[in-house]
Amino acid sequence: MNRTRALAAAALLFTLVACQKAEAPPPAPTAPATAASEFKVLATSDLRDAQPLEEMVAKATGVKLKFTFGGTMESTEAVLTGKTDASAAWFANAKYLLSDPQGQARVKLQEKIMLSPIAVGVSQSTAKRLGWDDPAVAAKVDWRVITEAARSGKLSYALANPATSNQGFMALMGVVAAASNKSEALSAEDVDRTAIAAFLKGYKLPGDNSTYLSEKFIEQQGSTVNAFINYESWLLSLNNSGKLREKLSLVYPREGVSTADYPFMLLNDTRRADYQKVVAYLKGPEAQTWLARQTLRRPTNVDVVATVADVFPPGAMRVELPFSPDRALADGLIDAYLNEFRRPIASTFVLDTSGSMAGGGRRAQLVEAMHYIAGGDASLTGRLAKLTSRERVWMLPFASSAGAITAFEVPAGREQVKGALKGVQQQQDSDAKLAVLADVRAYADALKMTGGTALYDSVLAALNHMLEQRKKAPEYQYSVVAFTDGENNVGRDLAAFKAAYAQLPEDVRAIPVFMVLFGEASEADLKALVAVTGGRVFDARKASLYSVFKDIRAYQ
């Protein structure tokens, strides 16, 4: 970058291809007015622990950094489509964004700030049982060994959603590379479906982001999970937190890890001067040392490496897994994960059809939500929120009492390679699948709003229905999703609901209840309900349908 400044006026003799934008002449200086305004940064959610930088940057440079956090997939889409007003983006990994010509055009400048390889954190007792506590053995553990341990039930792990997160996706890519016996130039045809299925047998704790997964991992370590696949920084932080039942041994798969390199990317060229100030600070010794000591990410500034070496596990060279920019591979893998490999979803949609839903455009919101999940949105995010192949949905409308249940089951996508062991491709919806989606939309269109609101009775009925169904098909992931304006005025009140809930078999707790709230009602009672059942309340007035359903999906 520095070279650019010195030679801004010079031309390369061999200007064969358009050189990257860093070599373009800097634009005219920005108006002083913008210097005082916020410098918004769209950041991936695993950077949440770096938020104190806002204050540090402001103090050191005067630039008012302001982070907005989101998942990798939605953040990538926001930059690609230009649907963000952020001046810069900061992702753990931006390789998909940057291998897309449109993404390249959005990113004006980029600079890698720090590093964190993805590692497998294994509970020390489990590591011992597997023999991985011996450094010589650990050094030889590759994705194939990890896959076998997962298949045989010895390794059960927490991992962020492979369809929405970089960590989850890169773990799958590691398995694909190991099983195909090559790490270079992977393509969709190389995907060994048996290996993916074996690896996912050990996937016991799904989630949407590292903060949530860390909390749950602390609760469930030793019972449902004994390993956590995540960035080294999060695993080391957990080890240092003192909250774990036992510490994690970090295993770096031998044939290759994927390292997050945290590129800080300028999106808004008029803020170039501020961007450069921020980058200079972030790459300087103060921020690099803070990032290493507080967030346990490795510095890119080589001057800082030696001074913080005590923070990181010593170790031999780690081979980096080449990143395949092949979109067919990525899309095929994500589709296959959602529609074939992941535990299929079964849920009861509790639909508020009371008279109060007729007002304030609430019915329209409910119908819109149904159309969204049963619609044809083929965007990155739409595919995640949509009903997936194999999914089972029961509609339970209610007003003054719980109504009749209607069942829908989404069939498989268009027959791809029946029984094929290798290869994935982006899945086209089959006619049968499209027909079911159309039925769901038609069902929503026909809803009539009249009568009282027996919300708690209906949620209880839905939970009972899910318990029955689970006996018949335990391989599904069950949940209840209620769409309501929240004004319970018929039947059980909250206290009576809690009493009845306490009478249900204890394993009902594995069936979370999600509340999607329309209208003006208070959230307090709904929050009290989900505090008992597990789950979450989403406010459809404040959050986009995508973010609501993506979150529900992540917990399902």
Add this chain to the structure above:
Amino acid sequence: MLVSTTDVRRSNSAAMYLALTSYAVNGDVVTDRPTAQAVALKVAELFKRQGYQENYVNGNFDDYVSIGIGKTPLAFIYENQMVQFALAKKGVQPDMVLIYPQPTIVNKVVFVSMNERAKALGELLRTNAELQRIAVEYGFRIADTGVFMQAVKNTGLVVEERVSQVIDPPAFELMAEMIDVVAKEMTQ
């Protein structure tokens, strides 16, 4: 093991790697279209197998410096990138070594003046000792090789005093043709 380059579709240094490897495969500088296409098809794997390539000039060098041998055991860069690094850091890490391909290509940074004032500036850039010293700071060789060598000597980095065996890249149109072939292969 693969030599890591930047993205050949977007960066000149990777295009120079393509020029050199095409020379090696062809046994001489490529001078006609059919040869350009055939040779590019052959060397495309050198780019394709790298997987994702950085699309800014310092991308692979940044990885070479900060991630090192695990990701980037060999990086194809301009000499000035390494020299600039060595000058700024007053040295290089013990495992960092410059290797000169034989033959290699020398990128001449040419200043094209469009009017009299620019011409004067160009003259200054070429002759002013201070400006030439700044060019060396950025790792560039200048007319006076002695100044360059003396500056680098203090860093411990070993550079070749005279780069011999220099070839020219193929003609502009042929380079563009080869890049197209490689780019097409990379998206398949």
